[in-house]
Amino acid sequence: MVFRRSDATVPAPVAPVDAPPPLPVKIVVAGGFAVGKTTFVGAISEIAPLTTEAALTQVSVGVDDTGGLTGKTGTTVAMDFGRITLGHDLVLYLFGTPGQERFHFMWDDLVRGAIGAVVLVDTTRLGDCFPAVDYFERLGVPFIVAVNAFNGQQVHALPAVREALAVPEEVPMIVCDARDRLSTRDALLEVVQHALVRAGV
Amino acid sequence: MNSSALPPGDGLDSRLRPYAITGGRTRALAELPIESMVRTSELGHAERARLALERRTIIELCVTPHSVAEVSALVRLHLGVARVLIGDLAAEGLLAVHRPDHRGDRPDLRLLERVLHGLQAL
Numbered sequence: 001m002v003f004r005r006s007d008a009t010v011p012a013p014v015a016p017v018d019a020p021p022p023l024p025v026k027i028v029v030a031g032g033f034a035v036g037k038t039t040f041v042g043a044i045s046e047i048a049p050l051t052t053e054a055a056l057t058q059v060s061v062g063v064d065d066t067g068g069l070t071g072k073t074g075t076t077v078a079m080d081f082g083r084i085t086l087g088h089d090l091v092l093y094l095f096g097t098p099g100q101e102r103f104h105f106m107w108d109d110l111v112r113g114a115i116g117a118v119v120l121v122d123t124t125r126l127g128d129c130f131p132a133v134d135y136f137e138r139l140g141v142p143f144i145v146a147v148n149a150f151n152g153q154q155v156h157a158l159p160a161v162r163e164a165l166a167v168p169e170e171v172p173m174i175v176c177d178a179r180d181r182l183s184t185r186d187a188l189l190e191v192v193q194h195a196l197v198r199a200g201v
Numbered sequence: 202m203n204s205s206a207l208p209p210g211d212g213l214d215s216r217l218r219p220y221a222i223t224g225g226r227t228r229a230l231a232e233l234p235i236e237s238m239v240r241t242s243e244l245g246h247a248e249r250a251r252l253a254l255e256r257r258t259i260i261e262l263c264v265t266p267h268s269v270a271e272v273s274a275l276v277r278l279h280l281g282v283a284r285v286l287i288g289d290l291a292a293e294g295l296l297a298v299h300r301p302d303h304r305g306d307r308p309d310l311r312l313l314e315r316v317l318h319g320l321q322a323l
Contacts (some may be wrong), residue, residue, distance in 0.1 A: 020299065021238040021240050021266030021299050022238065022266070023238075023301070023302055023312070024236040024237065024238050025236070025301065026235075026301075044323075050271060050275070051274055052270050052273040052274045052279075052280050052283075053273075054279060054280040054281060055279055055281060076279070081270055081274075083268075083271075084320075084323070086315070086316060087315075087319050087322075090315055090316065091238075091268075092316060092320075093235075093236045093268060093270065095235070095270070109235060110235065112234065113234055113236075113301050113303045113306065113307070113308070114307075115307065115308055115313065115316060116307075140306075142307075185320060185323050188320055189317065189320050189321065192313055192316050192317045192320060193317065195307065195308075195313055196310065196313050196314070196317065199307065199309075199310055199313065200310075
């Protein structure tokens with residue numbers, strides 16, 4: 001009897017409510033490996049960051065080495081994300097994207113309809129964020145550059161970072177502590193404001 | 202060594218043959234944006250007892266609205282597999298899918314302003 005179904009005797013749980021679900025929007029958090037993307041997402045997400053996996057395309061598997069996929073089978077790529085409820089009718093999803101170019105098939109999926117992106121930068125490994133900057137520029141995705149400052153002493157580095165990344169003055173560049181809720185909130189505000197400017201306000 | 206020597210699974214072993222449970226199909230009936238919100242319909246709610254494994258889990262999870270990404274993560278399905286199953290359940294009328302609101306590539310100004318105000322209020 002353990003596995004017997006008893007459809008007729010199980011009382012119906014509460015039926016779904018009729019109010020429409022919240023409208024989803026998303027912002028992408030990009031950057032090199034281990035730059036703090038999941039920390040950033042986790043600092044402001046109302047849920048512990050979740051992980052979804054996607055299969056690498058055949059093309060990606062065939063063309064690229066999978067050296068960056070330490071501990072993985074080489075056939076999937078993991079992506080962390082979080083959620084922020086904004087009022088009763090809006091929910092903002094934050095997607096942390098794998099930085100390597102071979103994962104661009106996934107970025108196309110992620111940036112479609114996105115408000116914009118945060119490119120998280122570690123000044124000791126500037127080159128790691130080049131693919132993300134190139135990608136967002138090419139697709140016209142509004143993005144900001146956030147220099148992750150675990151110790152808060154990176155302000156002086158901003159002009160040098162801008163020069164090294166060769167991003168124009170219009171691209172906002174800030175220092176951000178990815179562990180800090182308000183700091184990540186401010187970074188997201190920069191993205192939305194930049195998207196508004198780009199949209200013509 | 203035999204199969205009993207394998208470590209116990211922590212749910213679905215979606216890494217082995219991710220698309221076995223979709224009958225080999227890799228495309229959802231309609232492309233579903235990853236942030237689309239999914240909710241169980243009244244029909245889905247009424248029919249849940251006859252559904253199997255993953256389909257039933259999705260229907261039970263989505264009594265509370267969840268995004269496609271959340272369904273994938275919480276039901277432990279590859280994103281592409283989750284999309285196919287959600288697409289099927291929606292086509293059968295068991296789930297309602299609420300897509301994001303952007304006609305072009307980006308949300309419109311009004312929506313951006315709502316997000317701005319929402320973030321400022323945090």
